[in-house]
Amino acid sequence: METMTPVLAVAKMEGGRMLQSRRGLLWLTAYSAVLSAFALLLVSNTELSLLDNAQVVYMMAGAITAAGAMLSVILGCDAFAGEKERGTLVPLLCTPIKRDGLLMGKALGLLLNWVAMYVLALPYLWAVGASGQNLGPALLYLALFGTFVVLGFGYLAMYLSARTGSVMASLLGSLMILFLAASPLVIGPGLRASAVGRILDAVNPFAGALNTFDSVIIDSEPFTHQAGRLALVTLWLAITFLAARRGAGNPKF
Amino acid sequence: MIEIENMGFSINGRPILSDVSLHLAPGDIYGLLGPNGAGKSTTIFILLGLLLRDRGAVKVLGSDPAVDSGDMRQFVGVMPEKAGFYDWMTPGDYLRWFTGLYAMPVSESRLNDLLGNVGLGDSMGRFIGNFSRGMKQRLAVARALATHPQILILDEPTNGLDPKGRKDIHDLLRAYADDHGAGILICTHILDDVDRLCNRIGILHRGRTLLDGPLADVTGRTTGGRLFRLRVEHSPSAGDLPEGLAIVSLRGGWLHVRVKPEFDQDVSVLWKEAIERGWFIREIHSEEAGLEELYLRTISSSETVRPENATWKQ
Numbered sequence: 422m423e424t425m426t427p428v429l430a431v432a433k434m435e436g437g438r439m440l441q442s443r444r445g446l447l448w449l450t451a452y453s454a455v456l457s458a459f460a461l462l463l464v465s466n467t468e469l470s471l472l473d474n475a476q477v478v479y480m481m482a483g484a485i486t487a488a489g490a491m492l493s494v495i496l497g498c499d500a501f502a503g504e505k506e507r508g509t510l511v512p513l514l515c516t517p518i519k520r521d522g523l524l525m526g527k528a529l530g531l532l533l534n535w536v537a538m539y540v541l542a543l544p545y546l547w548a549v550g551a552s553g554q555n556l557g558p559a560l561l562y563l564a565l566f567g568t569f570v571v572l573g574f575g576y577l578a579m580y581l582s583a584r585t586g587s588v589m590a591s592l593l594g595s596l597m598i599l600f601l602a603a604s605p606l607v608i609g610p611g612l613r614a615s616a617v618g619r620i621l622d623a624v625n626p627f628a629g630a631l632n633t634f635d636s637v638i639i640d641s642e643p644f645t646h647q648a649g650r651l652a653l654v655t656l657w658l659a660i661t662f663l664a665a666r667r668g669a670g671n672p673k674f
Numbered sequence: 675m676i677e678i679e680n681m682g683f684s685i686n687g688r689p690i691l692s693d694v695s696l697h698l699a700p701g702d703i704y705g706l707l708g709p710n711g712a713g714k715s716t717t718i719f720i721l722l723g724l725l726l727r728d729r730g731a732v733k734v735l736g737s738d739p740a741v742d743s744g745d746m747r748q749f750v751g752v753m754p755e756k757a758g759f760y761d762w763m764t765p766g767d768y769l770r771w772f773t774g775l776y777a778m779p780v781s782e783s784r785l786n787d788l789l790g791n792v793g794l795g796d797s798m799g800r801f802i803g804n805f806s807r808g809m810k811q812r813l814a815v816a817r818a819l820a821t822h823p824q825i826l827i828l829d830e831p832t833n834g835l836d837p838k839g840r841k842d843i844h845d846l847l848r849a850y851a852d853d854h855g856a857g858i859l860i861c862t863h864i865l866d867d868v869d870r871l872c873n874r875i876g877i878l879h880r881g882r883t884l885l886d887g888p889l890a891d892v893t894g895r896t897t898g899g900r901l902f903r904l905r906v907e908h909s910p911s912a913g914d915l916p917e918g919l920a921i922v923s924l925r926g927g928w929l930h931v932r933v934k935p936e937f938d939q940d941v942s943v944l945w946k947e948a949i950e951r952g953w954f955i956r957e958i959h960s961e962e963a964g965l966e967e968l969y970l971r972t973i974s975s976s977e978t979v980r981p982e983n984a985t986w987k988q
Contacts, residue, residue: 426774426777427774427775427776427777429774430771430774430775431775433771433774434760434771438760438762442762507758507760508754508756508757508758509758509759509760510758511724511754511756511758512752512754512758512772512817513775514722514724515722515724515747515750515752515754516747516772516775516776517744517745517747517748517775517776518744518775519744674724
């Protein structure tokens with residue numbers, strides 16, 4: 422007989438649902454196909470291949486973080502509202518597991534999926550960045566800031582999921598916030614330099630992560646330069662955690 | 675095991691439960707009856723600490739679920755109205771995972787017993803997504819029993835089951851209550867389930883308990899006393915009647931009698947006295963008032979009769 426704590430049991434279910442199910446494997450396949458296409462484009466396109474090696478790694482780190490945040494939003498929305506719609510939430514709430522334990526289990530499951538995505542991305546990052554000098558810091562800061570951002574969006578989605586009890590409503594809300602936060606990826610350097618862009622950068626955890634990648638990978642700046650941005654993503658994580666905790670304490674069932 | 679007194683619950687000022695009382699002792703099988711929207715599921719959720727009551731007293735296994743429900747839930751097996759399973763798992767995988775939530779791993783032999791007892795022994799390798807509704811109901815019963823609960827709370831446990839399946843579940847629940855001294859609370863619309871299984875009933879209507887008491891008492895006394903039919907050699911005269919017994923009619927060779935509600939001794943005392951008075955009784959049959967009649971009468975009107983071992987609320 423295998424002994425398992427309730428928190429690990431929930432984490433196993435959350436992780437297993439993505440990593441063992443057909444849908445989860447499909448997601449990971451699609452994710453690696455996108456990374457393959459991206460890597461191929463970066464090294465084979467006439468103009469893109471002229472990009473600096475560090476610039477390529479930076480772009481890929483941003484894309485990986487965005488994909489991780491997207492998955493965490495989907496899983497986060499499923500965490501309570503999906504369970505409710507499937508009718509599996511009430512049996513779960515009727516067990517002795519504490520609400521903090523339930524939230525921790527779901528967050529651990531989400532992290533398992535992020536770890537799988539991170540590991541899957543390693544060969545691609547190596548392929549495009551092995552010839553440069555900043556691959557090591559890139560991997561380190563992607564692990565640190567990427568995890569904070571991914572977990573933060575997961576918590577935000579869990580909060581909306583628990584409060585609305587609807588996958589559709591929580592997904593719409595979470596994705597809108599995610600797209601707003603991810604806008605630095607698409608609005609370009611010109612707009613980011615504007616007043617609105619600067620405000621967005623100052624409060625946006627996603628921009629905080631991207632700016633850190635920029636600073637570390639492209640500009641080779643040390644950790645001390647990242648303290649402010651680390652504080653931003655940590656604060657974001659703390660706020661979303663408290664919100665998720667509140668939602669998990671009284672989910673709609 | 676469960677004690678609820680005058681419990682009330684409201685949502686945004688709208689009363690959902692206004693006065694609910696319920697008493698479940700070890701070995702009891704309690705049938706909680708009521709129409710849709712009466713508040714049965716809400717009562718269950720409050721018992722489990724998922725909703726917080728506004729007033730009244732609630733004790734489950736000696737603790738207040740509003741204060742600390744987590745430890746109490748360790749000893750309670752629940753079957754919610756919606757079975758709720760992960761379709762991509764097999765029943766064995768699911769039960770192994772589910773018992774992990776109680777930190778109570780299940781052995782393979784116990785797993786086989788559980789699934790065998792609910793008639794799913796040969797479906798171990800199938801995905802739950804391919805199960806019929808009845809099979810999911812059976813699995814939900816197995817899930818509720820998997821952690822050796824002291825209290826079982828079952829919401830519509832035989833919904834969607836065929837007659838054989840219902841009988842199997844009845845037998846299983848009765849055996850569990852007898853063997854483990856567990857208390858079982860069943861919420862149902864199916865009166866036959868209550869008739870066959872329960873020794874206590876409660877009727878809930880519009881958030882109020884209209885009736886709470888032993889089944890035998892309430893069914894026997896609501897129509898003015900327990901009914902019996904007797905096959906006697908000679909019809910007794912009115913003067914020969916033991917006190918506590920009234921003649922209702924004489925039809926087809928049967929003497930229909932009623933035990934008066936105020937008679938509080940064992941009914942065998944009456945038969946003994948009748949024989950002493952010269953009655954020659956060949957057969958005695960109980961004709962208790964039907965549960966359906968009791969249910970409909972209780973719901974449609976406020977009864978004024980108050981059985982001795984039952985609590986009536988006006």
